[in-house]
Amino acid sequence: WPLIAILVEHAEGQRDLITEKSIWHLSDQAIKNVYLFYIMFTCWGCMFFSATKDPYYDSDAYREDGGDGTGHWFYEKQEEIEEAARAELWREELIEEIEQKVGGLQELEEAGRK
Secondary structure, eight states: OEEEEEEEEOOTTSOOEEEEEEEEOOOHHHHHHHHHHHHHHHHHHHHHHHHHTOGGGGSHHHHTTOOOSSSHHHHHHHHHHHHHHHHHHHHHHHHHHHHHHHHHHHHHHHHHHO
């Protein structure tokens, strides 16, 4: 609530000069709330605007592997790499298994001929 003070100055031969002053007075808790809001708003602004203006996210180092600016592409790319590695490993195991079966059949044929 504002505190209001009215000052009246008397001067002879002139009209009275009236000055009205008001001062906002805040309680200690209200002052703490104002400062807390100011600090939180400043921190939010620093974090928000530093994240949107970060040159790293617009650089080739970030976007060269297909970055779309969301950060999810990194995990999707990692999943694709892992899937390709699993497919290659499975293919190698399948080839080894076929070679073993073919080798076993050849041994049986040779044993059957003797």
